[in-house]
Amino acid sequence: MAIKLSRRQFLAALAATGLSLRMPALMAASGEKAIARPIPSSGEPLPVIGMGTWRTFNVGGDQQLVQERTGVLKRFFELGGTLVDSSPMYxxxxxxxxxALDTLNAHDRVFAANKVWTRDGNATREQDRASRRKWGIDRFDLQQVHNLLAWESHLETLKQMKADGDIRYLGISTSHGRRHRDLATIMEQEPLDFVQLTYNVLDREAEQRLLPLAKERGIAVIVNRPFQGGGLFRRYQSEPLPGWAEEAGCSTWAEFFLKFIVSHPAVTCAIPATTRVEHMEENMGALYGRLPDDEQRRQMADYVAGL
Amino acid sequence: MIDGDWLSYSLSDFLMFGPEVFLRLFVRINQDFWPWQGIALVLLLVVAGLLVRGDTLAKRGVLLLLAAAWVGSGAGFLMEYYGPINTPAIWFGWAFILQAALLTVAALVWPWDKTTAGLARRWQAGIGWLVMAALLPLLVVVQSGNWHALALFGITPDVTVAASVPCLLLLPRRVRWLFLLLPLLWSLFSAATLWTLGTRLMFVLPAATLVLTIACFRFSPRPGKSQD
Known part of the structure; x- marks a missing residue:
């Protein structure tokens, strides 16, 4: 059935659509459902946009910056985010x-993901305990071996910790596209719940082996460096979004980059990091609306490559 | 980390903070230290005065004041402010305290000869040093656009090291190298950090200190006259 709209109605509808596309807060408030993906090993749904803390939350004892970062985390939760990832390395x-969790009284809202980062393969539990104490939580939802460091012994302990109920999920992380071959071997042989790797519209090596393998093995994928550490914005922010971006569900470059990632069927969650509330709001836009289909994903990659 | 994996790393992979957090360290230490910045300014004037005086007692005094400056910037800025965001800063903090101990030993027990430079050269040294130590703190101010980020001698490490290196020429060459090792290491570390942070104006300071330190390994001022 064709619906006839007056010019005024059409413009009002267009404005409302555009506004809602740009304001995830409105979408969250209006009850629009955040996009979530199930963790394959449990079926538990996870919002597809999480939050990283690399460089952004390392502010020492600077109370002014602690307050600012608390504001960023507050907005993240308000807009429907749950997974926060950190590491003793940061x-x-x-x-x-x-x-920040204390201030927001948000310990029960966070899906807490951390990492074990030490060459001492016997220090897994000790480091987990130290990180839990800092976060003020009883257990991490997800504990990962950071950058495959001493991964054999850490992973054995994490398996035991999971069996004991000391963590809910275990995983292994890498970044910057390093050691993908080793990671693939581990994914083939070990019972992982999660892997964390770098994947974005320019760094797409993971599409070849790791993402299909994760899908095949039922391993959730967390994507770090979704903006190449800010490099994608520095490179493309001055360029216009393509005319068809709205059709792909993207009204900002942040949504464009993030939706490209989370629309991959093997990806569970992307974890952009930011120091600013307004950037968090832009990032969380990717948690709502539609995701690009396969053809649109190809278009997105081609468009960026052609700029 | 497997062999060859290191090649895929860049300096930025090891830096866990951004320029905003780093520049705030200077503002924070000045806020917390206020109003005692006057002590650092007096320190500058006294060191300059002692360089002008130039006798054995004055040389001992310069080294003792340098020791105090190294303790101040090491135990304060490096260990209390910088360390929580960058662990190597804590190690450098301890090294700064060790350097201060060395300077104290040199000041108190070194058998100084009684030679002294001519008056004109001592005035040049004193005034030149004062101008340098007074202007260097402004680099952080210009970089950050914030007067509260003034990086004072005796409080912040880059200025302390830069201003100390020329004073180390007071030491005989055969022992001076021992005192130049830490300035060399710190300047390398700091230059690499500031380059990676993209704070290019601030980078100039440790880079210049590095060149000066290397020169000081080789250079010796002309011998002065005996006080007797």
Whole structure:
């Protein structure tokens, strides 16, 4: 049935659509459902946009910046986010996260993901305990071996910790496209719940082997460096979005980059990091609306490559 | 990390903070230290005065004041402010305290000869040093656009190291190298950090200090006259 709209009605509808596309807060408030993907090993749904803390939450004892980061985390939760990822490697990020969770009284809202990062293969539980103390939580939902460091012994302990109920999920992380061959071998042989890797519209090596393997083995995928550490914005922000971006569900470059990632069927969640509330709002736009289909994903990659 | 994997890393992979957090360290230490910045300014004037005086007692005094400056910037800025966001800063903090101990030993027990440079050269040294130590703190101010980020001698490491290196020429060459090792290492570390952070104006300071330090390994001022 064709619906006839007056010019005024058409413009009002267009404005409302455009507004809602740009304001995830409105979408969250209006009850629109956030896009979520099930964790393959349990079926538990996870919002497709999480939050990383690399560089952004390492602010030491700077109370002004701690407050600002708390504001960023608050907005993240308000807009429907749950998964926050950190590491003992990130300086004071764990302590700052703990302070922010305390301030927001949000310990039960966070899907807490952390990492074990030590060459001492016997220090898994000790480091997990230290990080939990900093976060102020009883257990991490997800504990990962950071950058495959001493992964054999850490992974054995994590398996035991999961069996004991000390963590809910276990995983292994890498970044910057390093050690993909080793990661693939581990994914083939070990009972992982999660892997974390770098994947974005320019760094697409994971599409060849790791993402299909994760899908095949039922392993959830967390994607780090979705903006290449800010490099994608520096490179493309001055360029216009393609005319068809709205059709692919993208009204900002942040949504464009993030929706490209989370629309891959093997990806569970992307974890952009930011220091600014307005950037968090832009990022969380990718948690709502439609996702690009396969053809649109190809168009997105071609468009960026052609700029 | 497997062999060859190191090649895929860049300096930025090891930096866990951004320029905003780093520049805020200077603002924070000045806020917390206020109003005692006057002590650092007095320190500058006294060191300059001692360089002008130039006798054995003055040389001992310069080294003792340098020791105080290294303790101040090491135990304060490096260990309390910078360390929580960058672990190597804590190690450098301890090294700064060790350097201060060395300077104290040199000041108190070194058998100084009684030679002294001519008056004109001592005035040049004192005034030149004062101008340098007073202007260098402005680099952080210009970089950050914030007057509260003034990086004072005795409080922040880059200025302390830069201003200390020329004073180390007071030491005989055969022992001076021992005192130049830490300035060399710190300047390398700091230059690499500031380059990676993209704070190019601030980068100039450790880079210049590095060149100066290397020169000081080789250079010796002309011998002065005996005080006797």
């Amino acid at each position: 300086g004071s990020a764990d302590e700052v996260m703990g302070e």
